[in-house]
Amino acid sequence: MRLLLVEDDPTQRLPLQIALRQAGHMVDAVPDAETAEGLWLSKDYDLLIVDWMLPGWSGIELCRRYRQAGKGAPILMLTAKDTTADTVAGLDAGADDYLIKPVDVLELLARVRALGRRSPHWLGDCLTVGDLRLDLMTLTVHYRDQQVMLAWQEFRLMEMLMRQPQRVFGREYLEANLWEWGSEPESNALSRLVYRLRQRLSPLGCGEFIATVHGLGYRLNPSGLTDASAG
Amino acid sequence: MRLLLVEDDPTQRLPLQIALRQAGHMVDAVPDAETAEGLWLSKDYDLLIVDWMLPGWSGIELCRRYRQAGKGAPILMLTAKDTTADTVAGLDAGADDYLIKPVDVLELLARVRALGRRSPHWLGDCLTVGDLRLDLMTLTVHYRDQQVMLAWQEFRLMEMLMRQPQRVFGREYLEANLWEWGSEPESNALSRLVYRLRQRLSPLGCGEFIATVHGLGYRLNPSGLTDASAG
DNA sequence: TCGTCACTGTCATTTTGATGTCATCTAGGT
DNA sequence: ACCTAGATGACATCAAAATGACAGTGACGA
Numbered sequence: 001m002r003l004l005l006v007e008d009d010p011t012q013r014l015p016l017q018i019a020l021r022q023a024g025h026m027v028d029a030v031p032d033a034e035t036a037e038g039l040w041l042s043k044d045y046d047l048l049i050v051d052w053m054l055p056g057w058s059g060i061e062l063c064r065r066y067r068q069a070g071k072g073a074p075i076l077m078l079t080a081k082d083t084t085a086d087t088v089a090g091l092d093a094g095a096d097d098y099l100i101k102p103v104d105v106l107e108l109l110a111r112v113r114a115l116g117r118r119s120p121h122w123l124g125d126c127l128t129v130g131d132l133r134l135d136l137m138t139l140t141v142h143y144r145d146q147q148v149m150l151a152w153q154e155f156r157l158m159e160m161l162m163r164q165p166q167r168v169f170g171r172e173y174l175e176a177n178l179w180e181w182g183s184e185p186e187s188n189a190l191s192r193l194v195y196r197l198r199q200r201l202s203p204l205g206c207g208e209f210i211a212t213v214h215g216l217g218y219r220l221n222p223s224g225l226t227d228a229s230a231g
Numbered sequence: 232m233r234l235l236l237v238e239d240d241p242t243q244r245l246p247l248q249i250a251l252r253q254a255g256h257m258v259d260a261v262p263d264a265e266t267a268e269g270l271w272l273s274k275d276y277d278l279l280i281v282d283w284m285l286p287g288w289s290g291i292e293l294c295r296r297y298r299q300a301g302k303g304a305p306i307l308m309l310t311a312k313d314t315t316a317d318t319v320a321g322l323d324a325g326a327d328d329y330l331i332k333p334v335d336v337l338e339l340l341a342r343v344r345a346l347g348r349r350s351p352h353w354l355g356d357c358l359t360v361g362d363l364r365l366d367l368m369t370l371t372v373h374y375r376d377q378q379v380m381l382a383w384q385e386f387r388l389m390e391m392l393m394r395q396p397q398r399v400f401g402r403e404y405l406e407a408n409l410w411e412w413g414s415e416p417e418s419n420a421l422s423r424l425v426y427r428l429r430q431r432l433s434p435l436g437c438g439e440f441i442a443t444v445h446g447l448g449y450r451l452n453p454s455g456l457t458d459a460s461a462g
Numbered sequence: 463t464c465g466t467c468a469c470t471g472t473c474a475t476t477t478t479g480a481t482g483t484c485a486t487c488t489a490g491g492t
Numbered sequence: 493a494c495c496t497a498g499a500t501g502a503c504a505t506c507a508a509a510a511t512g513a514c515a516g517t518g519a520c521g522a
Contacts, residue, residue, distance in 0.1 A: 022403075024447075106272040110300070138399055138450065147454070151480055152446055171497095187483045191498060196481085214490060214497070382469060402508095418472045422509060427470090429510095445479060445508065 001046040001112070002177065005029040006036045006062070007078070008055055012103070016049070019105045020112065026156075028181040033057035037065060043176040045073050047115055049108075050095075052079045052086060059086075063093040074115045078103055127162045129220060132209065134162050143204040153178060154197040161210065161220045170217040194218060232277040232347050233408065236260040237267045237293070238309070239286055243334070247280070250336045251343065257387075259412040264288035264296075271302060274407040278346055279306045280339075281326075283317060290317075294324040305346045309334060358393045360451060363440065365393050374435040384409060385428040392441065392451045401448040425449060 003020055007013040008031045017029040028045075030036050033054055040048075048066065052059035063075055074096035079087050087098050097115065099108060127134040133142040139155040141148050150158060156178055160169065175190055194210060201209050211221035234251055238244040239262045248260040259276075261267050264285055271279075279297065283290035294306055305327035310318050318329050328346065330339060358365040364373040370386040372379050381389060387409055391400065406421055425441060432440050442452035 106269065110272065138397065139444065139447070149442075149444065153481075185482060188498080189482055191500085192482075195499065212498070384470075416471060419509080420471055422511085423471075426510065443509070 001025045002044065003027045003047050003049060003112070004036060004039060004045045005049045006031075006033060006054065007049075007051040008032060008053075009051075012051075012101075016103065016105070016108070019109065020049075023109050023112070025112070026180055030181070033062045033065075036062065037069075039181055040066060040071060041069065043173070045071075047073055047112060048075045049112075050075060050077055051101075052077045052083070052090060052098075059090055059095070060093045063090065063095055067094045076108075076111060076115065127159065129162050129165045131206075132162070134158055141201065141204070143201075143206060146204050148200055148204060150197070150200060153193055154200060157193055157197055161218070165220045166222070168213050168216050168219045174217065232256045232343070233275065234258045234278050234280060234343070235267060235270060235276045236280045237262075237264060237285065238280075238282040239263060239284075240282075243282075247334065247336070247339070250340065251280075254340050254343070256343070257411055261412070264293045267293065268296060268300075270412055271297060272300060274404070276302075276304050278304055278343060280343075281306060281308055282332075283308050283310045283314070283321060283329075290321055290326070291324045294321065294326055298325045305349065307342060307346060358390065360393050360396045363393070363437075365389055372432065372435070374432075374437060377435050379431055379435060381428070381431060384424055385431060388424055388428055392449070396451045397453070399444050399447050399450045405448065 003025050005013065005017060005020070005027055007016065007029070010031070013029050013031065017027050020027045028039055028043075030039065033056055036048075036050075050059055050062060054062070057065075059077060066075065075094065077087065077090045077095045077098040078101050079090070079098050081100050090098065097111060099111065125135065125137050127136065131143055134140075134155075135142065136159070139150050139152070141150060141158065157174070160174070160177065171190055175184055178190070178193070179185060194212075198208075198210055208221045211219055213219055234256050236244065236248060236251070236258055238247065238260070241262070244260050244262065248258050251258045259270055259274075261270065264287055267279075267281075281290055281293060285293070288296075290308060297306065306325065308318065308321045308326045308329040309332055310321070310329050312331050321329065328342060330342060356366065356368050358367065362374055365371075365386075366373065367390070370381045370383070372381060372389065388405070391405070391408065402421055406415055409421070409424070410416060425443075429439075429441055439452045442450050444450055
């Protein structure tokens with residue numbers, strides 16, 4: 001999942017970031033709400049994890065602005081033990097769950113998993129578009145009788161394309177959402193990624209799963225698949 | 232089986248642990264419920280054996296939290312003779328059986344066997360995936376006309392893979408579940424184990440029973456087997 | 463009691479795979 | 493025809509996994 005972690009104390013932020021990343025998530029970790037807003041305006045997240053005691057905006061302010069931006073991802077608050085009133089206010093303001101600090105990493109991971117299943121992006125164990133099927137557990141693409149296993153990034157790209165099969169994804173959007181904040185590539189890594197994904201899919205037989213929309217970006221190829229919904 | 236033994240008195244815990252281990256089980260033995268929770272959140276057990284008189288959390292509290300974590304393994308209480316009310320409360324709270332202290336080791340072993348058969352993991356004397364069959368009594372793998380006997384650890388790994396043939400098992404998960412708490416290997420023992428298991432299986436003819444999912448872990452190879460459910 | 467062998471963990475090294483970067487080529491669009 | 497976005501090739505780098513060599517341990521039989 002794509003997570004946005006907002007926590008001002010680096011000694012708490014870094015361990016959390018590492019643990020979440022090891023659990024297989026993509027984590028953008030920022031120290032304050034302003035930076036966070038800059039990020040959520042330009043990319044999409046599946047879950048926000050927010051320390052409620054922030055310099056600058058309060059957690060409530062953050063919640064409100066995030067929801068005002070029309071974003072629907074769940075928000076998980078990290079609160080101190082004795083701030084029940086704050087917690088309640090936070091839940092009212094649009095947060096979805098909370099965790100008492102100091103954070104139990106295992107519990108956090110469990111919550112992330114639980115919330116992740118609730119996310120609108122989660123469609124079960126498979127994504128299906130026409131004859132094409134993406135197995136989210138095994139990172140495998142199935143087409144007719146054949147299957148191919150993807151690398152991690154290739155899988156993430158494929159997943160994005162398949163979640164919105166008719167959408168044209170801009171290159172900048174893809175670069176922002178496939179790489180973590182601060183580690184965006186400085187070259188044509190996206191071209192490379194698309195190229196490699198196409199190569200890996202080509203043995204499946206169907207010529208062009210991924211179409212280039214010149215000057216705009218990429219999309220799943222509607223004619224490359226037997227898919228009624230693509231039209 | 233993978234057992235979690237919670238007992239604060241070392242003079243009782245150690246003999247039980249040894250007896251259970253000699254009976255062929257993998258035993259994580261801990262002195263208190265908090266430690267136990269840390270363990271069950273990160274690994275899976277087939278059975279919990281819990282002294283009902285614990286410092287800190289009561290047995291009931293332990294039960295409740297274990298079930299809240301979504302875990303389904305049976306719980307076996309160890310209670311004093313005169314605490315019938317407690318026992319009943321424990322059964323209400325989600326425990327499955329009880330034993331009166333002082334513990335009769337032979338009876339404990341019998342109960343463990345009995346509960347083990349009730350466990351959702353137990354499928355009879357054999358596990359079968361496609362043409363592959365694992366005999367749980369003799370630690371033997373059968374494929375077509377041939378068979379190989381496995382070492383103890385190789386067997387445990389094979390068993391885990393075959394119980395959930397489509398699942399990708401993370402390296403950390405495997406290390407946590409194949410080794411007892413506190414005796415986890417500090418090297419690439421898991422790589423070694425997989426390597427040796429593959430070598431042992433290779434004479435069976437089918438090329439790649441165990442597939443590596445780079446960066447994620449291992450899984451049973453769906454295409455290496457004649458398995459309808461894999462497609 | 464000693465030697466052998468199977469099992470298993472550790473270290474060191476090699477191999478494989480994923481991914482980013484540079485340079486060059488190609489095709490689409492005007 | 494020209495210009496630019498994108499595709500492709502060659503390659504570097506880094507991490508993950510496989511492999512080889514070996515040592516400790518414990519079981520077993522001579």
